Amino acid sequence: MTACAAACADAPSDETLARRYPLDRWYVAGFADELKDQPLGRRFLDQPVVMFRTPDGQVAALEDRCCHRSLPLSRGTLEGQGLRCGYHGLLFDALGRCLEIPGQPKVPTKARVRAYHLREKDHILWIWMPRQAGTAPICEPPDYPVHDDPRYRFGHGSYHYNAPWQLIHDNLLDLSHLGYVHLKTIGGNARLHMNAPTRVSSEGLGVTVVRHMAGSTPPPTYRAAWPFGETCDRWQEIVFQPSHLAIWTGAMAPGEAALDDPARGGFHMRGFHGITPESETTAHYFWSMSANRHPDLPDTLSTVIEQTRFTFDEDKGVIESQWAAMQRSGGPSAWVDIHTDAGGVRARRVISGLIAAQQVAAGAADLSPSAAAGAVDGVVA
Amino acid sequence: MTACAAACADAPSDETLARRYPLDRWYVAGFADELKDQPLGRRFLDQPVVMFRTPDGQVAALEDRCCHRSLPLSRGTLEGQGLRCGYHGLLFDALGRCLEIPGQPKVPTKARVRAYHLREKDHILWIWMPRQAGTAPICEPPDYPVHDDPRYRFGHGSYHYNAPWQLIHDNLLDLSHLGYVHLKTIGGNARLHMNAPTRVSSEGLGVTVVRHMAGSTPPPTYRAAWPFGETCDRWQEIVFQPSHLAIWTGAMAPGEAALDDPARGGFHMRGFHGITPESETTAHYFWSMSANRHPDLPDTLSTVIEQTRFTFDEDKGVIESQWAAMQRSGGPSAWVDIHTDAGGVRARRVISGLIAAQQVAAGAADLSPSAAAGAVDGVVA
Amino acid sequence: MTACAAACADAPSDETLARRYPLDRWYVAGFADELKDQPLGRRFLDQPVVMFRTPDGQVAALEDRCCHRSLPLSRGTLEGQGLRCGYHGLLFDALGRCLEIPGQPKVPTKARVRAYHLREKDHILWIWMPRQAGTAPICEPPDYPVHDDPRYRFGHGSYHYNAPWQLIHDNLLDLSHLGYVHLKTIGGNARLHMNAPTRVSSEGLGVTVVRHMAGSTPPPTYRAAWPFGETCDRWQEIVFQPSHLAIWTGAMAPGEAALDDPARGGFHMRGFHGITPESETTAHYFWSMSANRHPDLPDTLSTVIEQTRFTFDEDKGVIESQWAAMQRSGGPSAWVDIHTDAGGVRARRVISGLIAAQQVAAGAADLSPSAAAGAVDGVVA
Structure with missing residues (x-):
């Protein structure tokens, strides 16, 4: 096709991808309840992927592009044996093999699409993005047992970001922005955040940031979910891994327990944050928030989820605005780091x-x- | 102007155009009833064109860009003598000559815009896109007598496609997609389409695809327009020419006549499809649909046109989605052809x-x- | 950041800017009443700027990009001592110095943003765009005493143009377009405009265009504001300076005074037009319109402003359409100049x-x- 020289980019090679993203790694692809009776198309690390659930309940992921005429398979329909393209009806199984070309007796061997390893675990969909196309995972997806912990209930959501994924890491690893960005929900006192004792540590590929704020004013979301008094002892524990973060925050009555006591009571908000590049300059952000319930109060989970969503909307506004500014007038080469940037x-x-x-x-x-x-x-x- | 070095592309040269499109050829520019008392601007083969009708009813086409300050002439007004620019009033005749520069006694010779040969024939507007700017047509526009055939009445429409024109050829030359894309209107049985005997032949620049489907289930649009029984004998005859296609489809009672009998009766849908590149990656699609009427039924033309429009909307969704996928992750170099691709x-x-x-x-x-x-x-x- | 190589443009250097725009010059940045209790972000000559008013009423302008993580400071909040970033709370004074990094005892010297010289004069905001970053103005901003002249009252507005700034100069320096573009408001007779005696003169960096139209038909806006008879004697006086234009137009009863008599009576519309490039291909257009009132008529200023806005909307439509055409098919290299282009x-x-x-x-x-x-x-x- 004459126009393709100009407009059809080749799919990026394994080498190109290896210069852009950490590979041989599980990334979050969504949440398990997103896969029902329809295929779901998303792009991960520059690669179009269609995900679906087979009749026996297994999840599967293929290249989202029919090998015949490039229509995204996510526009197709699910059948007993696999996913049928919505243009000329080619049928693919969960391994990407073409099972049928309607009207054609023989299916050529090259009629196949790439398959990805997709796993459903703890209500999360994890996709393996290999260094070399077609190779199998060398480890299991991470555990996230909180989703099935009887002490919590959770809700979840997702965003498409017009910003590179690492700007979301920066944001989540430095919660000192809460006092400036999130005053209406989880912000609380800005000074207290900024001056709170903060510990940053690393282990393997992980980075941990812990901030303790004794004597803090309970912010609106906390007050809505728990009967706090005037002040509370508040903690924020962030654990970064290359493809996701766990952010466990909460508060208890002043002096009720040591702030680093694993058995401390009070109100707990346990956030899961899967940050998956869509491309070098756009990202998927999958989040869940788990909270416990005070025995004397009605269930406030929906309030907590609603305010969490509002809070994350604010972050999206900030980060996309930050990225727009970076594109217009210079990137991080001129950034001045401050004390709270250690984790990021x-x-x-x-x-x-x-x-x-x-x-x-x-x-x-x-x-x-x-x-x-x-x-x-x-x-x- | 300082910004022009960066942002003003020169108009493509004759050589560039010859690498992109077949030239010295009539392309469809629209339908005759689109030209009334207002000029109409469209871009064909990377060239902005304004079309209008002169007081004596002739149609004319000029470069859609005033030679004075580049305002599109399609923003101007029609007068007895020609088309007047809506910025400073320069008046151009149907040959592109500037007849008047208000307030200036002398009109310089270089004050003119390029003219195109535009013809109105069979209710269709045809524009000659020459190999060398300014040269005259070397043949007459194609005939399309169906529009004036008393056995039929027709309606028409048009689309702007965010996709290269040849993807529309592919779509129209392989109607096996009907069973997957158009189930609500003209689809019918997918398997029957795929397995139907199909003949593909070429003659000169033309490509013909004929598919016969005896014993077919009448699809919804056919049922709405004709009193079919349980099954019908159905035909699809596609004739491709570089700038347009005629697609004549229809059905009759089982065994009523031979499927290739030119005098066969039944319900006939005769589609005209003018596919004109706007640019290498965008296209105009002008269509008309002519249908006959069953003598015992009320006139169903509006239903046929409405369902045709719905059907073509579905094609647009598929083709633009296909093109979006091709731009992101690779073009036709990896396509696997199947049996139904012969025509395309x-x-x-x-x-x-x-x-x-x-x-x-x-x-x-x-x-x-x-x-x-x-x-x-x-x-x- | 890996994506920055691809997507983060460096801010343009002083040398690049000197190739694009006249520098060491005051440009219009807006109107004084736009700065109240919120910071205001705009981009001038490729540079993001945030403007604000300090508690003592002074106006200030800084680079609209926090030195910490690039968030636009226009998303921040005003405090007694300056402007606080809306992400992590860095506080900047009107000179761009960082006064505070919350939670960090020491503020590094490099924690600062660029400051611009912004002046409020005659209700207009003027910003100095220096040849060399950081240098001080070498002159005062232009005077525009009309805004405080007791004979007039004014209203103002602004546009963001998807077109290079000089196309707006062209438009304003050749009012012969009034008869074709603005028939509903200030147009009047097209021929009379085109044939009116017009004087074009230059002095220093200024260009003056004067057009006198005795015996003109009063256009709709003039009739709405002043009790004209069948005809009027009409004048248009345009004074261009590189960053702004004054366009003084009006009309009086036929023969009431000489058309170039500075003391002539009648209806006066005094327009101020600040044209400031946002980038090479986009522009800010800040306008005010001052008019006098007939002693026997009710106040018609709101009508005059409303019709002025309508008129300028029409210009925006024309100019952006002109620019779109230039980008698609060639710039001014092929323009044919006519007699009314002398000023432009x-x-x-x-x-x-x-x-x-x-x-x-x-x-x-x-x-x-x-x-x-x-x-x-x-x-x-």
């Missing part, structure tokens, strides 16, 4: 270290695995 | 052959005309 | 002369100032 800066080093290690391995295939591993470990030392 | 593949060869012949002629001006003609003929051999 | 052509020479002089000065720093000045003067000789 470490997370950026983890990501750039993983990408650098992929280049090392790609450039020198005879390098021992430990050399590449060293490149990764080094970044967070 | 031949049509693509016709177009690429015409374009290749234009390169041959441009690169070797001393080549005999027959050499260039040979390059064209070769592609469909 | 001179204005373009002024702008290109100023830009050329900036290149001369940049390329040969040892050139005497008079040489650069000569380059400017030359263009309008």
Whole structure:
């Protein structure tokens, strides 16, 4: 086609992808209850993917592009044996093999689409994004037992971001913005956030930020869900991994327990945040929020979810505005770091270290695995 | 102007156009009843064109860009002598000559805009897109007598496509998609379409696809317009030419006549499809649908037109979605052809052959005309 | 950030800006009453700027980008001491110095944003766009005493244009378009405009166009505001300066006074037009319209402003359509000039002369100032 030279980008190669994203890794693809009787199309790491549930309840993911004429398979229909394209009816199974070309006796071997490994675990969909197309996962998806913990109930949502994924990491790893951005919900006192004792630590690819705020004023969402008095002892515990973050926050009556006591009571909000690049400059953000309920109060989960959504809407406004400004007049090369950036800066080093290690391995295939591993470990030392 | 270096593209040269589109050819520019008392602006083959009707009823077409300050002339007004620009009042006749510059005694010779040959024929507007700017047509526009055939009445419509024009050819030349895309109107049984005997043949620049489906279930639009029984004998006859297609479909009572009998009765839907590139990646699609009426039924033309429009809306959704996918992750280089693609593949060869012949002629001006003609003929051999 | 190589443009250098725009010059940034209790963000000459009013009533302008994480400061809040970022609370004073980083004892010296010189004068906001970042104005902003002249009252408005700023100059310097574009308000007779005696003159960087139309038909806006008879003597006086234009128009009873008598009576519409590039291809257009009132009629200012806004809406439609056409199919290289273009052509020479002089000065720093000045003067000789 004459126009394709101009407008049809080739799909990015494995090498290109390895320069953009950490690979051989599970990324969040959505939530399990999103897959019912319709296929669902999303793009992850520059790759169009269609996800669906087979009649026996298994989840599957294929390249979202029919090998015949490129129609997204997410426009097709689910049948007993697989997913049928909505244009000329080619039928694909969960491994991407074409089972039928209507009206044609023989199905050529090359009539197939790429399959991805998709797993449903703890109500989360995890997709394996391999370094080399077609290779199998080398580990299991992360655990997130909170979703099935009887002490909590959860709700979830998702966003499409017109901003690079790492700006969302920055935001979540520095909750000092709560006092400026989220005053109507979970903000509370800005000074207290900024001056609170904060510990930042690293372990493997993880980065942990813990902030304790004793004697804090309970913010609106906390007051709506729990019978706090004038003040509370408040904690924020953020654990970053390259593809997701767990942010466990909460508060209890002043002095009720030590702030780092794992058995502390009070009100708990346990957030799960899957941040998956759609492209270098756009991202998916999948979140869930689990909260406990005070025994003497009516169920406030819907209020907590509604206010969480409002809060995350505010973040989206800030981050997309930040990115628009960066595109117009210069990126992070001129950024001045401040004390609260420690967690975000470490997370950026983890990501750039993983990408650098992929280049090392790609450039020198005879390098021992430990050399590449060293490149990764080094970044967070 | 300082910004023009960055943002003002020069109009494409004749050479550039010859690499993109078959030229020296009539393309459909719209329908005759679109030209009344207002000028109409459209872009064809990367060239902005304004069309209008002069007081004596003739149709005319000019470059849609005043030579003075580039305002589209389609924003102007029609006067007895021609088209007056809506900015400073320059008046142009149907040949593109500036007749008047208000307030200025002398009109410089260079004050003119390019004229195009536009013809009104069979209720269709045809525009000649020349290989060399300013040259005259070397043939008459195609005939389409169906619009004035007393056995039929017709309605028409048009679409602007965010997709290259050849994807529309592909769609129309392979009606096997009816069973997957158009179940609500003209679809009928998918398997029957896919397995129906289909003949593909070529003659000159034309490609013909004929599909016969005896014993077919009458689809909804057919049932609405004709008193069919349980089954019918159905035909689809597609004739592709580089700038337009005629698609004659219909059905009759089982065994009423031979399916290829030109005098067969029953219900007839005769579609005209003018596909004109707007640019390499966008297209105009002008269609009409003519249908006959059963003598015992009330007039169902408006129903047929409404359902045709609904059907073509479905095609637009599919094709634009297909193009969006192609832009993101790779074009037709990875396409796997199937049995029903024969017509579309031949049509693509016709177009690429015409374009290749234009390169041959441009690169070797001393080549005999027959050499260039040979390059064209070769592609469909 | 990995995506920045692709998507984060560096802010343009002083050299780049000097190739695009006349610098060391006051541009209109808005109207004084726009600055109340909220910061206001706009982009001028490719530079994001936030403007605000300090508690003591002074106006200030800073780079609209926090030095910490690039959030536009226009999303922040005003406090007694300055403007606080809406993300992590950095506080900046009117000179761009960071006064506070919440929670951090020491503010590093590099934590600052660029400040611009902003002045409030005659109800207009003027911003100094320097040749070299950080240098101070070398003159005062222009005077515009009409806004405080007791004979007039004024209203104002603004537009964001998807078109380069100089197309607006062209439009305003050639009011012969009134008879074709603005028939519903201030147009009047097209022929009379086109044939009216017109004087074009230059002085320094200014270009003046004067058109007198004795015996003109009063157009609708004039009739609405003043008890004219069948005809009137009408004048249009346009004074262009590189950053703004004053357009003084009006009409009086036929023969009431000489058309160039500064003391002539009748109806006066005094327009102020600040045209400030946002980028090379987009512009801000800030306008005010001052009119006098007939002693025997009710106040018609609101009618005059409403019709002025309608008129300027029409211009925006024309100019953005013109620019869209220029981007698709060629810029001004093919323009045919006519008699009414004299003013616009001179204005373009002024702008290109100023830009050329900036290149001369940049390329040969040892050139005497008079040489650069000569380059400017030359263009309008």
